[in-house]
Amino acid sequence: xxxxxxxxxxxxxxxxxxxxxxxxxxxxxxxxxxxxxxxxxxxxxxxxxxxxxxxxxxxxxxxxxxxxxxxxxxxxxxxxxxxxxxxxxxxxxxxxxxxxxxxxxxxxxxxxxxxxxxxxxxxxxxxxxxxxxxxxxxxxxxxxxxxxxxxxxxxxxxxxxxxxxxxxxxxxxxxxxxxxxxxxxxxxxxxxxxxxxxxxxxxxxxxxxxxxxxxxxxxxxxxxxxxxxxxxxxxxxxxxxxxxxxxxxxxxxxxxxxxxxxxxxxxxxxxxxxxxxxxxxxxxxxxxxxxxxxxx
Ligand code: MF3
Ligand code: CO
Ligand code: CO
Numbered sequence: 001x002x003x004x005x006x007x008x009x010x011x012x013x014x015x016x017x018x019x020x021x022x023x024x025x026x027x028x029x030x031x032x033x034x035x036x037x038x039x040x041x042x043x044x045x046x047x048x049x050x051x052x053x054x055x056x057x058x059x060x061x062x063x064x065x066x067x068x069x070x071x072x073x074x075x076x077x078x079x080x081x082x083x084x085x086x087x088x089x090x091x092x093x094x095x096x097x098x099x100x101x102x103x104x105x106x107x108x109x110x111x112x113x114x115x116x117x118x119x120x121x122x123x124x125x126x127x128x129x130x131x132x133x134x135x136x137x138x139x140x141x142x143x144x145x146x147x148x149x150x151x152x153x154x155x156x157x158x159x160x161x162x163x164x165x166x167x168x169x170x171x172x173x174x175x176x177x178x179x180x181x182x183x184x185x186x187x188x189x190x191x192x193x194x195x196x197x198x199x200x201x202x203x204x205x206x207x208x209x210x211x212x213x214x215x216x217x218x219x220x221x222x223x224x225x226x227x228x229x230x231x232x233x234x235x236x237x238x239x240x241x242x243x244x245x246x247x248x249x250x251x252x253x254x255x256x257x258x259x260x261x262x263x264x265x266x267x268x269x270x271x272x273x274x275x276x277x278x279x280x281x282x283x284x285x286x287x288x289x290x291x292x293x294x295x296x
Contacts, residue, residue, distance in 0.1 A: 017050075018043030033240035033285070042239070047223040048215060050241035055148070056282055056291070059217045059243060062143050063150035063280055063292040065097045069141045070154055070294075079133040079159045083115040087126035090141055099143035102151075102220050109264060114140040114153075121208055121249050121257055121266040121274040133159030136169060138276045142220060151216050151245050152292035153278040164252060164273055171203045172250040172275035177296040179228070179246045183281055183288035187238050193230025196248045206255035208274070211266065213245040216280055238283045243291065247278030 009016065015026035017039040027036045031053050042048040051059065072093055073086060091112035094101045101112035109125070116124035116138040117131070124138075131137060140153035155169050178195040200207045213226030224236055228248040253272025260267060268274050280291045 016040045016043075018047070019049060038239055038241075042242075046236055048236075048242060049218060049222065050239070051217055051243050051282070052241075055217060056241075056243070058146055058148040059150050059280065059282075060291045062099065062145040062148045063152065063290075065094070065099050065143045065145060066141050066150045066152045066292055067294060068097075069093050069143065070139060070152065073139050073141075074154075074156055077131065077137065077156050077158060079131055079135075081131050083117070083124070083126040083129050083131070083137075086115050086139060087111045087113050090139070094141075094143050097143070097145075099145040102142035102144050102149055103140075106220060114138070116140070116265075116274075116276070118273055119268045119271045121251070121268060122211055122276060123264040123266055125262060125264055131158045134162055134165065135159075136161065136165045136273060136275060140276070140278065148218070149216050149220055150280050150292050151220070151247075151278060152280060152294075153247065153276055154294070155275040155277060167203075168205065168250065168252045168273045168275045171200065171205050172248060173277050173296055175199050175207075175228075175248040175250055176246060176277040176279065179248060180279065180281060180288060180290070180296070183238060183246075183283060185237075185239055185283060185285065185287075188233055188235045189224060189226055189238070190230040190234030191232055192246060193227040193235075194232045196246075197229040200248070200250050206251045206253065208249035208251060208255055208257060208266075210257060211247075211249055213247045213278070215242070215244045217243045240283050240285050242283040243280060245278055245280050247276060249274055249276045 011024040015023045104112045135158040138155040142151045182191040215222030253270040256269040
């Protein structure tokens, strides 16, 4: 083994946790859910940046705006409106609250919110499409407030739902609940995916594999990836201070999908209904706290 040169860690050194900040502006003497050692280990080994108490509070406030936005959307949704008008509502409400909609111009995404109807799994682009009675529609919002991101989505009924719509929305909601219930220090990312997959399959539904949950807070998408399928006890160990989304996309039919020519819209190959629910979850000493909490 090659001998490593010992470098003294000074106040002005780059912080070993990988934040890119000076040590004195970062881990030195900070109140964190876990010690500096864990921060350094998770940064080096997994590229995961754990959050401080102050970071968590900032994400919680961004989460509040995100949830209020979804409440406005829910009150507004009815047959006859366009998905573009949902975009306008989300965009204007986000700006009014001093935040920025993260989707706008993200990797070229042209709108401020994703709106995904029926067989659209995710990343639907708002446009002239008019909501019809019986549609299901997922609305995925991500405000950035003071540099912090919170990511949350729900699937709504338009008018009166049929039995298939009721089923896929119920099962998907239950899948998110089952995934979140696994979150505690010492559990693994694989435990989360396993619980989601088990519930989907029990109900003869399928789990989308191409899109996954993700670390969130300092950026829209951070490590780690949070798969919605997997095996118990596999994957990274959860520790306090981790913040990530769980956002299962569940199909009534087969899991296979294709992306439309717009480069974004993901659709089930068999055109079966697809639903999604998402929350931003913090790992705590006691288990978890949702930073975008709503009843499941
Ligand atoms: N909000 C989505 C997620 O949950 C990501 C949307 S990316 C966009 O990760 F560009 F389509 F907005
Ligand atoms: Co997300
Ligand atoms: Co999202």
